[in-house]
Each structure stands twice: as structure tokens, then as C-alpha cells.
Amino acid sequence: MLQIEDLSVAFRTRKGEVNPVRGISFEVARGEQLGIVGESGSGKSVTSYALMRILDAGGEIRTGTISYGGIDLRRAAERDMRSIRGREISMIFQNPRAALNPIRKVGHQIEDVLLQHAQATRQDARAKAIEALEAVRIADPQARYDAYPFELSGGMCQRVVIAIALACSPRLLIADEPTTGLDITTQKSVMDLIRELARAREMGSILITHDLGLAAQYCDRIVVMKDGRIVETGAPQRLFTEPEHPYTRRLVDATPVVGASIRSLLPAEARTPEPAHRVQDHPVLEAVDLVKTYPSKSGPVQAVKGISFAIRAGQSLGLVGESGCGKSTTSEMIVRLLDPSSGKILFDGQDIAAVPAARFAWHPLRREIQMVFQDATDSLNPRDTGASAIAEPLARMGGLGGRALKARVAELADLVGLPQPLLSRYPHQLSGGQKARVGIARAIALEPKLLILDEPTAALDVSIQAVVLNLLVDLRARLGMSYLFVSHDLNVVRLLCDEVIVMKGGEIIERGPTAQVMSAPAHPYTRALIEAAPQPPVKTPA
Amino acid sequence: MVSDRAKMILGRMAQALPVVAGVVVISFLLTRALPGDPAAYFAGPAASEASIAEVREALGLDKPLVQQFFLYVGDLAQGNLGTAISTGQPVAADLASRLPASLELTLVALLLSCAVAIPLGVLAATRPGTWVDHLCRVLVTAGVSMPTFFTGIVLIYVFYYLLGVAPSPLGRLDFIYLPPPTVTGFHLIDAALAGDWETWFGALKQLVLPAVTLALFTLAPIARMTRAAMLQALSSDFIRTARAAGLGRGKVLYGYALRNALLPVITTLGMVFSFTLGANVLVEKVFAWPGIGSYAVEALVVSDYAAVQGFVLAMALLFVLLNLVIDIAYALIDPRIGFS
Structure with missing residues (x-):
């Protein structure tokens, strides 16, 4: 149905020409579910924009042919393209909230597409838009018709985006990272919905994702891209069991699956024995009846409803839950950026919750609790070099200066594996993984007893994630730190944590040793979380 | 809701x-x-x-x-x-006769300015780096870098003195016309209400040059803000969704991008209106416009x-009202x- 032959795309930028796609060929058969997998910068999204001819300004198709049902999409007139987009080939995007017009009712946005492609008249557009909302199983579609995107949850917005894409019953759906930023159970329901609708309508689909596990679960065939080229194509099972290209092997290795160990995420040649960490009996931190209440228009809302837990010295505790479960509020209270409404936080037996968060920066225990933030880019000051970011806590609380400070920064850079020459660079000159290393070096600079890791790898490619997770394992063994690892990704928590706490609606619903919770979850919600995670084929041991 | x-x-x-x-x-x-x-x-x-x-x-x-x-x-x-x-008159009466004169001038100038600046900004944003974009930049820079009294005098020199197409710059109406019966105080509206199209046209002729002078000055912020807001709106994700859904160019540009881009433009418009109302005293002086700005300056000089x-x-009060209108428009x- 769709045939792409030797496609290459070029962008003119101020720094000269960039070639994100360099001569790729693939095809999608009628009703086939194709996955395009690659890490950031591999050119997977640009490929889809090129075939829809919606490249940003400055981008153009250099070579190749794109043929859809006998039509040459590269040479088709813009008017013909317009009737193909949305009618024949549709697209859904990542970040669904931003993908919808913020100031237009979602029902009207669906109507716009229906009217554009003459699938509805002014009289029946409303009814058909509600039908489209029903098709993506939005509860109470009549009422949702009048909603604005900001009034809907992320998963709901993605359903609306899918409704827009499928309103005119296209024959090919391109899904560009459709579940990035969504909760794991939402991801599952969105992906299940796409698969089900695609089957019912005999619609072909292209799933573009960085998550090999997700693609393996939902696609018939996978194309692996790297640096604008296709390195390997094959059935998911085959890719996982006998990857041919070394890059595919690295991707497969780096994808956390059941049965993987943290070292097995790394390429075979980098696998050193995993260092053991010693968990002691005395707790480094105890949370007792922590409550956080926020005021809201409709009365106070309890984000955290009196939870208690302890982290023992040297232990890594996983804190798992979906957005809105209170895990971020909890971690912010522990790191003393937020004051609990009631309850105690005992650090080495001392109640640090008694010190207001605003004054905790001057508390002697400040240096003992540090945090690695979720977004490595946003958590670095864009005007500070890597070296000054790492030096800041040392100068402020470590009392270091001059040559000693410089030496310590260099030492920390070595510790986190950041090459010395990169220390003088600014965040925008560093890659995602390098920025994550700077963030970790800054957090461990004062050798804290407790490190709070707030989804530290959520924004990273899987191969970088593998490296960062292994770095965290090494550091824990070397420095004897305790970790509070906040994450929604059970597969990652499984690899890193000794014990795990599952939160839902501000309460702890399950806790226990990680292996036990994972293999025999007691609470149905924990089971749902584990089942929602993508289950790629079991890989062969390498 | x-x-x-x-x-x-x-x-x-x-x-x-x-x-x-x-x-x-x-x-x-x-x-x-x-x-x-x-x-x-x-x-x-x-x-x-x-x-x-x-x-x-x-x-x-x-x-x-x-x-x-x-x-x-x-x-x-x-x-x-x-x-x-x-003046020996009650202040209320003075304001009632002079405020509409200033408002009429400012509003017409702003309407004119928006009518030029918003399409210009949209054009420049849809074709960044082309001649339209450069023309837009040159025009707005020229407009804002010349003081209003200078632009006013140049316009009078060219259109009144050299070409003779404009009437003498002496107030709101030439003496051959009788002012229309006061309803709103806006000559254009009052004359239209009275059905006196000859006076309407006379008032319009007097208004053109000062309004153009002010409009040239206010072109820059509006056009620039429209261009910037449009560029930002056009690069947002929802525009890509709209394009991928095959919506027509007009719908994408005006139905989706421009409506989102209008929010910052309206804010700018409010600020421009405020400073124009205060700053048009020079234009009023040059064109002998019996407005509120010149009145205030004279009053201030004599305590x-x-x-x-x-x-x-x-x-x-006018500013409070204006901010209220802008907030409501925003909502x-x-x-x-x-x-x-």
C-alpha cells in the first residue's frame, strides 16, 4: 500500500545542511502494523513528516519516491496532498494536550476534519463528531464534545487526537510516539485501542517509538533506524532472539525486560560484575504518618494521606505509582522542598519536618539529602557550565574553594564518567546522557546519605538509560548511599531497588521486597501496573 | 460553563x-x-x-x-x-467636547494601524526571510523611528502644500461645514446618524492625515507582536495536527493559528492604546486638533x-475601562x- 524507496531528507540550518534521513526504503502492506524504532535523532519522525509532506520550513525531500496506492506523494500537488492527509493517511502525535488547539472545543476540532473531507454536512457534523468520540471510547461523549483540551486528562486528549485522526476512516495511521508522557496503564489502553481499531477497520499503521518493547508487542514487523538509515528489519520475535546488526543487539539489550539484570542492559563488552551494596538494619530515614493537603476551589484535597515507611541505610527503595498518586509530593516532602501538613520525617532519628522547608537550606542536614531531577535539561541553569553546576553545592555547603574545589569537581566528573573537557561546556552543548551525569555529579558532590532520584532516566534514550542506571548502581556500592527511586516504570524499579512501595490515590497500597511484589503482587492495582508494562519477547542470553 | x-x-x-x-x-x-x-x-x-x-x-x-x-x-x-x-467653562463640559475628539482620532488611527499591521504581521510570519518579511521590518522601523510631529509635518507638506489633496490642518472640521448635532461627540458617527454625508466626508478628510500619522507610529508594536505570535503559533504541535488532518490552508492559518496568536496581540493593543492616548498631544498640536492632550498641557502650564x-x-477611568475591556476580550x- 505504501512504498518508500531511497528517501532522503535535508534541512537547511544556519550551521549548514543537516541530513536526518539518508536513503531509506520500506513498505507497509494493507492492514500491516509496522514499527519504526530508533533513538532520538535517528530520523524516524522526520520520515513520517516527509511522507505526509508536512516537514517544517527549511526541510525538503532530496531523493527517493514515496508511493501510496499508486500515487506519487512526493510529486503530488499540495491540493491533492490535502485531501490525502486525514482522509487516506492520518497521524497522531506525542504530547496529546499540545497536539490539540487549546482554545477550540474538541468536538469542533473533530468537525473541522469531517467538514474538510466532506464526510459530514453542517447539519450532521455534531452527531458524527460524537460518534467519532464514541468510537475511541470516551465516556460521556455528548458532554466531552463541548470540552476544551485543558479540561481533559492526557489519556483523554490522546483519545481525542485519535478520534480526529480516524474520523474520516483513513487506510493508514501513523502514530508518532503516541504514548510518551502517558501513564503506563493509559499507555496500554491507548495502544490496545489503536490496535483494535486498526484491526476492525483493516487499517495499516506505522508506530514510531523509541521503545522496542512497545513496538514488539504491537507490531507485525519492526524497522530499526539509526542516524537516518535503516539498520535492520524483521519480525519482533526474530529481532529479540537473534538480532543481526550490533546496534539492534544493543537496543535489545538495553530494553529492560523480565529476567534481565542491570548489567545485562549494557553491551556485552561493558558488563563488569555487579558490585554488591550493603543494606544495614538501622533506618536512615523514617516517614511517619505523612499528610499533605492542598487547598482547592472545592475544598482541601489530600494528595498524601498519612503514609509511613522507612529507608534503611544503604537500601534502595522504589516508589512506584501513576501521575497523581502522590509520589512526587512525597519525594518533595522528603527532600524538604515542601512542608508536610502533618507527620514526621525522621532522619537519623531527628525530625526534619519540624524545620520549615524555606529554612532547611541552612540546616546542617541539608547536605545529607540530595536529589536528582527528572528533566536533566531543565534542572541545569542554562548559563552555568557543567563545572560550575557541580561546584555550586561544594562551594556553598562543602566550604571548598580555589584549587581544592577544582580538584573535587574533576574527581566527581571522573566518578560519574563525564570526560574532563566537557566540564567547561554549557548545558545546550551537552547530550542528554551527559547532562544526566552532571545532574548526578551535582547531587552526590557532598556525599549525601540519601539520594532521591525522581524518574532520572525518563527523558533518556534506552541505551543512555542503561548506562545511567548502571552508574547509579556503581555509585551506590562505592559511596554507600541510600536511594529513594521514584518511577512509574516497574521494569526499571525491578532492576535497581531492594524494596518497593506502590502508591495510589495518596496511599500506600502495597509494599515489600521488589522480587516478591513483582512476582506475586497482592493488590489488583499492582497487578494491573505490572501487566500494563510492555512485555517484549524473551531475549536469548548473550 | x-x-x-x-x-x-x-x-x-x-x-x-x-x-x-x-x-x-x-x-x-x-x-x-x-x-x-x-x-x-x-x-x-x-x-x-x-x-x-x-x-x-x-x-x-x-x-x-x-x-x-x-x-x-x-x-x-x-x-x-x-x-x-x-477657558472659564465647567471642566466637565470641556472634557465632554474634547475627549471624543481625541478618542475619535486615536480609535481611527488604531483601526487603520491594525488593518495594516495584523495582515502584514501574518504575511511576514508565513513567509519569514522573504521580501514581505523585510518590507514589514523596514516599514515598521521607519514608522516608529520618526517622531509623530515630524511625520505629521511631512504629510502636511506633501499632501496639503505640494499636492493640495488634503484640507488645511486646522481642527476637526473645515469652517464651511457646521458640526453635526452632538450625540456621541464623534463627528463621523454623529454626521452619519444625522444622514449628513457631506459633513461626514468633510470630517473624514480632516481626520485622514493625523490618523495616518498616529497609525504609522503605532504600526511597529502591533505588526511585530503579530509576527512573533504567529510564528510561535505556527510552530506549535496543534498546527501540525491540523495540517496532518488535511485542513485547508485558510483554516489552519486563520481558524487555528491566528486565533491563538491574537491573545498577545490584544495585550499589545491595549498598551498601544494607552500610550497613544497620552502621546498624541504632539499630533493634536500639529493638526490644531481640539483634543484632550493639548487641553491638559495648557491646564498644567497654568496650574x-x-x-x-x-x-x-x-x-x-478610561484606562480602567480599557483594561476591563481587554480582560473580557481575553476571557x-x-x-x-x-x-x-
Whole structure:
């Protein structure tokens, strides 16, 4: 149905020409579910924009042919393209909230597409838009018709985006990272919905994702891209069991699956024995009846409803839950950026919750609790070099200066594996993984007893994630730190944590040793979380 | 939904009331802080101490400040703003005749400016780096870098003196026309209401040059903001969704991008309106326009406190009203306001 032959795309930028796609060929058969997998910068999204001819300004198709049902999409007139987009080939995007017009009712946005492609008249557009909302199983579609995107949850917005894409019953759906930023159970329901609708309508689909596990679960065939080229194509099972290209092997290795160990995420040649960490009996931190209440228009809302837990010295505790479960509020209270409404936080037996968060920066225990933030880019000051970011806590609380400070920064850079020459660079000159290393070096600079890791790898490619997770394992063994690892990704928590706490609606619903919770979850919600995670084929041991 | 919105707008209007009260206090105190003794000025150069004191008593200036304030508020409540010394007319009457003149000039200039700047900004944003973009940049830079009195004089020189197509720059109406019966004070509207199209056309001819002068000056911020907001809107994710859904170019550009881009443009428009109303005194002088700006300057020069007070009050109320209108316009365009 769709045939792409030797496609290459070029962008003119101020720094000269960039070639994100360099001569790729693939095809999608009628009703086939194709996955395009690659890490950031591999050119997977640009490929889809090129075939829809919606490249940003400055981008153009250099070579190749794109043929859809006998039509040459590269040479088709813009008017013909317009009737193909949305009618024949549709697209859904990542970040669904931003993908919808913020100031237009979602029902009207669906109507716009229906009217554009003459699938509805002014009289029946409303009814058909509600039908489209029903098709993506939005509860109470009549009422949702009048909603604005900001009034809907992320998963709901993605359903609306899918409704827009499928309103005119296209024959090919391109899904560009459709579940990035969504909760794991939402991801599952969105992906299940796409698969089900695609089957019912005999619609072909292209799933573009960085998550090999997700693609393996939902696609018939996978194309692996790297640096604008296709390195390997094959059935998911085959890719996982006998990857041919070394890059595919690295991707497969780096994808956390059941049965993987943290070292097995790394390429075979980098696998050193995993260092053991010693968990002691005395707790480094105890949370007792922590409550956080926020005021809201409709009365106070309890984000955290009196939870208690302890982290023992040297232990890594996983804190798992979906957005809105209170895990971020909890971690912010522990790191003393937020004051609990009631309850105690005992650090080495001392109640640090008694010190207001605003004054905790001057508390002697400040240096003992540090945090690695979720977004490595946003958590670095864009005007500070890597070296000054790492030096800041040392100068402020470590009392270091001059040559000693410089030496310590260099030492920390070595510790986190950041090459010395990169220390003088600014965040925008560093890659995602390098920025994550700077963030970790800054957090461990004062050798804290407790490190709070707030989804530290959520924004990273899987191969970088593998490296960062292994770095965290090494550091824990070397420095004897305790970790509070906040994450929604059970597969990652499984690899890193000794014990795990599952939160839902501000309460702890399950806790226990990680292996036990994972293999025999007691609470149905924990089971749902584990089942929602993508289950790629079991890989062969390498 | 709708009642929520209406409630929010009503609430916003209620918030304007304390501001108005504050404005009354400040305009009162501000004029009391003016240098010079109005009583001495009012009594005339040949007045003796006794007669100055008499005038002071007549004006109520000998009373304590608090009492003066309440007298002032009481007068205000009756619509009495006092008497202007320089014109001998009640200030309220002066403002009523001059404020519409300024407003008419400013509004027409802004309409003209928007009619040019917004399409220009949209064009420049859809074709960045092309000749349209460069033309836009040159035009707005030229417009903003020339002082209004200079542009005004150049326009008079070219269109009145050299070409002779414009009427003499002497106020709102040539003396051969009779002013239309006052309904709104806007000559264009009043003449249209009276069906007197000859006068309407005469008023329009007088208005063109000063309005163009002001419009040239206000072109820059509006065009720039439109361009920037459009560029930002066009690069957002929802535009990509709209394009991928095959929506037509017009729908994407105007239905989706421009409506989102209008929000910052409206904010800019409000600021431009505010400063234009204050800054058009030079244009009023050049074109002998009987507006409120020139009136205020004359009043200030002679310490005519009643007139200054009236002017400050009128302008402040106008700004409060303007901000209210902008906030409401915002709430009407953007459903997110008032909920998040």
C-alpha cells in the first residue's frame, strides 16, 4: 500500500545542511502494523513528516519516491496532498494536550476534519463528531464534545487526537510516539485501542517509538533506524532472539525486560560484575504518618494521606505509582522542598519536618539529602557550565574553594564518567546522557546519605538509560548511599531497588521486597501496573 | 460553563470598583501636590492678599484637606468637576467636547494601524526571510523611528502644500461645514446618524492625515507582536495536527493559528492604546486638533488644578475601562482563563 524507496531528507540550518534521513526504503502492506524504532535523532519522525509532506520550513525531500496506492506523494500537488492527509493517511502525535488547539472545543476540532473531507454536512457534523468520540471510547461523549483540551486528562486528549485522526476512516495511521508522557496503564489502553481499531477497520499503521518493547508487542514487523538509515528489519520475535546488526543487539539489550539484570542492559563488552551494596538494619530515614493537603476551589484535597515507611541505610527503595498518586509530593516532602501538613520525617532519628522547608537550606542536614531531577535539561541553569553546576553545592555547603574545589569537581566528573573537557561546556552543548551525569555529579558532590532520584532516566534514550542506571548502581556500592527511586516504570524499579512501595490515590497500597511484589503482587492495582508494562519477547542470553 | 464565564466577567467588573476609588483619591492628592497657588492665579496679577484669601475661601482651599476631599467627592457625585480657569467653562463640559475628539482620532488611527499591521504581521510570519518579511521590518522601523510631529509635518507638506489633496490642518472640521448635532461627540458617527454625508466626508478628510500619522507610529508594536505570535503559533504541535488532518490552508492559518496568536496581540493593543492616548498631544498640536492632550498641557502650564484633576480622572477611568475591556476580550477568546 505504501512504498518508500531511497528517501532522503535535508534541512537547511544556519550551521549548514543537516541530513536526518539518508536513503531509506520500506513498505507497509494493507492492514500491516509496522514499527519504526530508533533513538532520538535517528530520523524516524522526520520520515513520517516527509511522507505526509508536512516537514517544517527549511526541510525538503532530496531523493527517493514515496508511493501510496499508486500515487506519487512526493510529486503530488499540495491540493491533492490535502485531501490525502486525514482522509487516506492520518497521524497522531506525542504530547496529546499540545497536539490539540487549546482554545477550540474538541468536538469542533473533530468537525473541522469531517467538514474538510466532506464526510459530514453542517447539519450532521455534531452527531458524527460524537460518534467519532464514541468510537475511541470516551465516556460521556455528548458532554466531552463541548470540552476544551485543558479540561481533559492526557489519556483523554490522546483519545481525542485519535478520534480526529480516524474520523474520516483513513487506510493508514501513523502514530508518532503516541504514548510518551502517558501513564503506563493509559499507555496500554491507548495502544490496545489503536490496535483494535486498526484491526476492525483493516487499517495499516506505522508506530514510531523509541521503545522496542512497545513496538514488539504491537507490531507485525519492526524497522530499526539509526542516524537516518535503516539498520535492520524483521519480525519482533526474530529481532529479540537473534538480532543481526550490533546496534539492534544493543537496543535489545538495553530494553529492560523480565529476567534481565542491570548489567545485562549494557553491551556485552561493558558488563563488569555487579558490585554488591550493603543494606544495614538501622533506618536512615523514617516517614511517619505523612499528610499533605492542598487547598482547592472545592475544598482541601489530600494528595498524601498519612503514609509511613522507612529507608534503611544503604537500601534502595522504589516508589512506584501513576501521575497523581502522590509520589512526587512525597519525594518533595522528603527532600524538604515542601512542608508536610502533618507527620514526621525522621532522619537519623531527628525530625526534619519540624524545620520549615524555606529554612532547611541552612540546616546542617541539608547536605545529607540530595536529589536528582527528572528533566536533566531543565534542572541545569542554562548559563552555568557543567563545572560550575557541580561546584555550586561544594562551594556553598562543602566550604571548598580555589584549587581544592577544582580538584573535587574533576574527581566527581571522573566518578560519574563525564570526560574532563566537557566540564567547561554549557548545558545546550551537552547530550542528554551527559547532562544526566552532571545532574548526578551535582547531587552526590557532598556525599549525601540519601539520594532521591525522581524518574532520572525518563527523558533518556534506552541505551543512555542503561548506562545511567548502571552508574547509579556503581555509585551506590562505592559511596554507600541510600536511594529513594521514584518511577512509574516497574521494569526499571525491578532492576535497581531492594524494596518497593506502590502508591495510589495518596496511599500506600502495597509494599515489600521488589522480587516478591513483582512476582506475586497482592493488590489488583499492582497487578494491573505490572501487566500494563510492555512485555517484549524473551531475549536469548548473550 | 457559560454562567461560570459570566460570573468571572462580573467578578472582574467588580474588581474595577476599588481601582476607581483609588483613582479618585490619587487624582485629588496629585493635583494638591502641584506647585503654585491656584488662588493667587485665579485672583489675577493685581490682587491683594485679602482678595487672594477671599478667592481661596470661595474655592474652598482654606478648608482642611480631608474636608476638601469630601467636598470634591460630593461634587463628583453630581458630575461637577469644577470650573477651568483658562477657558472659564465647567471642566466637565470641556472634557465632554474634547475627549471624543481625541478618542475619535486615536480609535481611527488604531483601526487603520491594525488593518495594516495584523495582515502584514501574518504575511511576514508565513513567509519569514522573504521580501514581505523585510518590507514589514523596514516599514515598521521607519514608522516608529520618526517622531509623530515630524511625520505629521511631512504629510502636511506633501499632501496639503505640494499636492493640495488634503484640507488645511486646522481642527476637526473645515469652517464651511457646521458640526453635526452632538450625540456621541464623534463627528463621523454623529454626521452619519444625522444622514449628513457631506459633513461626514468633510470630517473624514480632516481626520485622514493625523490618523495616518498616529497609525504609522503605532504600526511597529502591533505588526511585530503579530509576527512573533504567529510564528510561535505556527510552530506549535496543534498546527501540525491540523495540517496532518488535511485542513485547508485558510483554516489552519486563520481558524487555528491566528486565533491563538491574537491573545498577545490584544495585550499589545491595549498598551498601544494607552500610550497613544497620552502621546498624541504632539499630533493634536500639529493638526490644531481640539483634543484632550493639548487641553491638559495648557491646564498644567497654568496650574489650573480643576482641569488637571478632571483630565487625570478621565484618563484614569478610561484606562480602567480599557483594561476591563481587554480582560473580557481575553476571557472570551481563551476558555482557559478563569479556570486554571
